[in-house]
Amino acid sequence: MNKRLNKQPSTAGLRLGGDTLEVAAMTALLIGSIGLFSLLAPGFLTATNFGSMSMQLPELGLLSLAMLLPIISGGLNLSVTFTANIAGLMTAWLVQGLLAGMGILSVPMAIIAGLAVGAAAGFLIGVIVAYVGAHPILVSLGAMIFLQGVGEFLTRGGGMSGMPEVFQTIGSGSFLGIPIPMLIFLAAAAGLIYIMHFTRTGFSIYMLGSNPRATEYSGINVKRVLITVYTISGILAGLAGMVMLARFNSVRVGHGESYLLITVLACFLAGANPFGGFGRVLPLVLGLMSLQVIASGMNLMGASQHLATAVWGAFLIIVMALRMPFIKQS
């Protein structure tokens, strides 16, 4: 990043113009991985494969977006996967029970209620982080175990399935050739980019992530910003819950649990600072796409899914190692 010292003041967007390096790196990664598997994996460059990739990506994608915001604010939200489950449970329960007689109108209402549950879970974490001052890792770890326990208690370890047909339409339908879950993910990412770069909430989250005390001394309501961070995180996790519910036509507590640490990995892969203050949505989206390309490509080559996970881990280490010289210079 040393080169930036000699750079002319950029005329593009504020922070959008700043970290071009991360975007360039992630784009190179994406193009590189697509190129590699086009050569190696038979059937990679087919519409079917791209369709199935964009079907699988949104769950992990939405959960990663839910993880990114707390990381930028200098924290972590370990409860994203179980928040998604609980939100899904709420929706499923309403659709099959309370709102069952209301016909088509029940679906949007149940979805809104599910997202509200996600928001509430995030809001509570935010309130505790802001007012008690406990470390977000501890608070969200507690919330994660709590939500897991509540969910397992309510479902007695089983699941709920058999959603109305609308959910299948959402889960496997497509619009203009793009699967609906992918559209939901892209819309969420676009919304998040807007919040982070064009609202004072986003501005405050970056400042707070670097130095909460100096931000408070500047007259920013740090507590309110923290609560907003975790509430948005909860809503995004809830959205992930909706997508999972629609895609599998069922909900089970523990579904997507293995995604948790991968969301953290994706955020760091995309250049988010583990100590807060830095991290952007666009590189994260590109990074997630690369991870999906690797997984699908290896799958087509007949490798086990577990091997793909191992490759992801190795990937993070390599990218970190390549990035270190730049971090040290700046």
Add this chain to the structure above:
Amino acid sequence: MGDIAIRARHVSKIFGQSRVLDDVEFELRRGEVLCLAGENGCGKSTLIKIINGVYTPEEGVELSFGDETLSAISPIEARNRGIHVIWQDLALFPHLTVAENIVFDDYVAKPWRPISYKDALTQSREIIQQFGLDLDPMARVEDLSIAHRQLVAICRVLRAGASIIFMDEPTASLTYKEVQTLLGITRSLAAKGISIVLVSHRLVEVLEVCQRVTVLRNGKLVGTYPTEGMTQARLSTLMTGLELEFTPRAETHKGAPVLELKNLSREGEFENVSFTLHRGEILGLTGLLGAGRTEIAHTIFGMTQPTSGQLLKEGQPLTLNSNRDAVHHRIAYLSEDRLNLGLVQNQSINMNTAVTVLPRLEKPRFFLSPQRIKALTVHWIEQLKTKVSDAELAVSSLSGGNQQRIALAKWLATEPEVLILDCPTIGVDVGAKAGIFDIIRNLADQGMAIILISDEAGEIWMNADRALVLRDGRIYSEVIPAETTEEALEAIINA
């Protein structure tokens, strides 16, 4: 005296494209206290690092140590010749005891020998007694004050056989009394034949204790002068190359009252503080560290709430529940701790400038325009003549003086009527200080009411129309700088 301890000639050092030191000559006598003065970046540290062997100088250098002349020196040779440097961070081991820190060099020199705590104790006691210091060898370093840690660092180099000690900004974070003690110790070390080089920003002290002062500017030697007959003003001029004025503000500029404190108290911090601040006035708030200066500022800025008494703005009682209320009422506060509280160091200059006025910039609601943020920064960078190459860079990339201008800009952007400046020139070069004083005076001339907090008598004397001296959380006396001398003000502060 008179005997030469070190003479370095034709010292040059080039880093990349820039010539950090250019044919500098440096001479230190035995048993002398010498001051090495100059602004940040003038090459002081580089010179020290060449003499103690860390950096290799360019060709042509002559280093003579009385008997022998070398063209280069390694760190180990430097140590063997008794050259030691005490850096500002002291490099002590906080979890170890004083004794262990003092004898630590033995552990390094003879790593195979088992450690004897008894020997460590006796040997460090010897050193402490020999120089008549007030130190408990059993204490842990982390429990000591900065002043005492400094003594530990001194003992450590003495024990290692130091005959030439460089001290980098030793007085930077000490109180007045501690500074006096330290300077006393410096004198007694010199009396025992040890040569000492003090690197310091505080000119008053320098003139008091040193026999000679060597001034560097932009990597070149300005000269070496006896301190006898040297004034602070002349030394500043030598360091900066600028003629700086050292006079109090010409006349008092009182406008209408803006802010009034009526018997304001906050338990455990300050008691019955009353004063009225007028438009166009610079009110000095001074006193020793811990006298309650910053605490009063925090309460006026709404960060803490008073336990009794009243705060009035333009005659109206003011209740501030947070600093956001204070900003709303046009009160701004520049923190003394620029590193941790004043600025978000890792974030950009743009963001640091705009952070205080986000509601105003976010128009329409939910649209914070990057263009408007940049325009704001450009405006203030020009207004305050800040040297910024790219406002998207982290604020930490700026020098102390320019950082302080950004910290000022972010508060001036809120268009305050009352501006509280808590030690606005901390860690700022002499030259840049004058620039900041100019800004402050101009703001007051335009009608802003300013509270200037500082523990440097000179700063208050030069800028304030009126100075309140605090002691133990109470106003102890009121001084009009124009009617007194800087020395008299200094005496009142330290009385």
